Amino acid sequence: MLKIGFIGAGTVGTALATRLSQKECRIVAVSDQRLASAEKLAKSLSGCHVYRSAQQVADAAELIFITTPDDAIARTAGEVHWHPGKSVVHCSGAHSIDILKPAKQAGANTGSFHPLQTFASIKQAMENLPGSTFALEAEEPLLPTLKNLASLLDGDWIELKPEDKVIYHAAAVFACNYMVTLVKLATDLWQTLGVPPEKATKALIPLLQGTVNNIDNIGLPDCLTGPVSRGDLGTISKHLTALKANNSSLLTTYKELGLHTIPIALKKGKIDAYKAKELKALFTSNVGR
Numbered sequence: 001m002l003k004i005g006f007i008g009a010g011t012v013g014t015a016l017a018t019r020l021s022q023k024e025c026r027i028v029a030v031s032d033q034r035l036a037s038a039e040k041l042a043k044s045l046s047g048c049h050v051y052r053s054a055q056q057v058a059d060a061a062e063l064i065f066i067t068t069p070d071d072a073i074a075r076t077a078g079e080v081h082w083h084p085g086k087s088v089v090h091c092s093g094a095h096s097i098d099i100l101k102p103a104k105q106a107g108a109n110t111g112s113f114h115p116l117q118t119f120a121s122i123k124q125a126m127e128n129l130p131g132s133t134f135a136l137e138a139e140e141p142l143l144p145t146l147k148n149l150a151s152l153l154d155g156d157w158i159e160l161k162p163e164d165k166v167i168y169h170a171a172a173v174f175a176c177n178y179m180v181t182l183v184k185l186a187t188d189l190w191q192t193l194g195v196p197p198e199k200a201t202k203a204l205i206p207l208l209q210g211t212v213n214n215i216d217n218i219g220l221p222d223c224l225t226g227p228v229s230r231g232d233l234g235t236i237s238k239h240l241t242a243l244k245a246n247n248s249s250l251l252t253t254y255k256e257l258g259l260h261t262i263p264i265a266l267k268k269g270k271i272d273a274y275k276a277k278e279l280k281a282l283f284t285s286n287v288g289r
Contacts, residue, residue, distance in 0.1 A: 002145070005029035005061025007054045007076055009037040012091050012115070013067030015125035021045045023152040029060040054080050063087045063145065065113070066100075074099040082106035087142050089113045094169040096162035097137045111138030112165075113146050115155070118176050130154040135168055137161070183208070185250060192246045221268040228261040229268060231275040233282055240282075255283045 004025055006013045009032035017027045018041070031051045032038040042048040051057050058064050058080045066073050070092045077100045082088065084107035088100055093114045100110040117132040119125040134150040134157045136143065143159075150157040160168055183204060190200035214223035227235040236258065243251050259280065266276045 001026050003028045003060070003062045005057040005064045006041070006067055007031055007057050007064060008067035008069075008072075009034070009041040010067060010069070011119045011122050011125050013065065014041050014122050015119065015129050016065065016067065016091070016115070017041060017048075018044060018126060019129050019153055020149065021048075025149075025152070029057040031057045058082065058086065058088075063089065066090045070095060078102045082108040084108065087111065087145070089138075089142075089146070091115070093135070093172060094166055096165045098162055109138070109142040111142045111146055112136065112160075113149065115153075116172060132156075133158060135160050135165075137165070179208075185253070189247060189250070221264045224261070224264050224268055226261075228258055228279060229265045229270055231265070231271040231279060233278060236279070236282055258283045 002025070004017075004020065004027050006017050006027065006029070009017075009030050013030075013032075014037075017030065021027045027045050027048045029049055029051055030038045030042050030045075031054055032041075035050070035052070038050045042050045049060070051060065054066075054076055062085070064086065066076050066088065067090075068076055073090045073092060073095060077088065077090075080103070082103040086103070087109040088103040089111045090097070090100060091114055092099075092112065093116075095112070097104075097110045097112050104110045112135070114135040115129060115132045116135060117125070117128045119128070130153055132153070132155045134146070134153075134155050136146045136150070136157050136159050138146050147157055183201065186204055187197045187200040190203075191197065195203070211223075214225075217223075227239070239254065240251065243254055262276050262279050262283075265271050265279075266273070271279070
């Protein structure tokens with residue numbers, strides 16, 4: 001069975017190593033700049049040894065995951081002496097396998113194994129990881145191994161080319177990180193109603209969960225609801241006026257998101273081209289300015 005090592009015992013490394021170990025993969029080596037983090041991970045895994053250097057992990061394992069912070073991946077790959085027979089994989093969403101060039105030049109197989117998931121804490125990462133999609137970059141003979149690991153984690157996978165990674169990661173930022181930003185903006189508006197952020201967030205969670213369920217079960221574009229989907233010009237005009245009075249800094253954001261929502265509503269079929277034109281005129285007008 002393949003011997004796997006982890007250089008980096010942070011949130012991603014710990015979640016991946018633990019879940020793979022639960023699937024009876026052999027995690028034999030781990031290192032981290034914070035020795036306590038490596039010791040904590042190794043203690044939870046049968047047969048896993050703590051090493052003080054990345055080189056020792058690379059020497060002990062056949063498949064080595066570099067799960068350091070993104071800015072340290074290239075430096076780590078450049079500091080280790082690789083050789084043929086080793087496989088080196090990083091887990092960055094934005095970086096391609098090009099940053100593992102020193103390993104490839106030394107004859108090692110290189111790849112990228114990025115879980116399309118949010119990792120706010122180790123506990124949440126452990127819970128969220130199964131079922132995720134993994135973005136893979138690799139060539140034979142490493143690619144089939146990475147596909148198998150994704151399947152072991154009950155996940156799906158997609159293959160990317162090096163030039164695809166940045167756009168792929170930007171899309172993830174829209175879907176994940178900026179959703180957090182939108183919820184923050186919504187809770188800010190609720191504060192004008194006298195509702196504190198914690199209570200506002202709790203109130204919005206079922207709405208968010210319902211939206212995600214609709215996206216999953218109904219799909220785009222039919223899952224779209226709200227005034228743009230209905231072509232409700234009157235309601236949108238009221239929103240613009242109210243935002244001007246209560247939080248004018250959000251006017252531009254509201255209008256920009258509205259403009260991007262019109263094509264979805266049009267594709268859903270609840271509005272026609274004429275209504276779409278009216279909506280666009282409203283979002284680009286002086287209403288609320």
